[in-house]
Amino acid sequence: MWNGPEQVAGRAYVDALAAAGFDRAAMQLTPDLTTVGDPAESIEFSVRWGEECLIGQVGPAIGTPVTVVLPGLPNDQCLIGVTRPIDW
Numbered sequence: 001m002w003n004g005p006e007q008v009a010g011r012a013y014v015d016a017l018a019a020a021g022f023d024r025a026a027m028q029l030t031p032d033l034t035t036v037g038d039p040a041e042s043i044e045f046s047v048r049w050g051e052e053c054l055i056g057q058v059g060p061a062i063g064t065p066v067t068v069v070l071p072g073l074p075n076d077q078c079l080i081g082v083t084r085p086i087d088w
Contacts, residue, residue, distance in 0.1 A: 002058060002065045008032065013045045013056065014086055022047045022054075027086055028079045046078035053078030 006012035010029040018024045026048045032040055042059025053072045058065045072078055 008039060008043055008059050010043050010045060010084070011088065013043075013058070017045070017047055022049070024086060028077060028083045029086055030079065030082065031084050044079055048072050048076065048078050055079070 001007060001009075001012050001016055004012075010032050014024065014027055014029055017027060028044075028046045028048075030040070030044045032043060034040055040059060041061035042057055044055065044057045046053050046055045051072050053070050054067065055070060055078055056065060056067045070078075073080070
């Protein structure tokens with residue numbers, strides 16, 4: 001995804017993770033746009049499986065994409081803060 005035209009398009013990462021077999025219902029995603037409508041400098045996406053989370057961050061502000069596996073949060077989520085609905 002990072003090398004393609006949708007490198008900061010959250011939907012593309014969610015769709016790619018779903019195509020790889022991850023459960024879309026277990027994913028979280030931050031907005032692609034800022035509150036004033038500008039492209040986000042970075043986005044985060046996650047997928048929870050069991051007690052762990054795969055978390056990724058991409059965007060021009062961070063350079064190379066970052067991924068990490070961390071323990072999940074107690075509320076069965078992975079990300080803290082505002083996330084967007086994954087309703088497609």
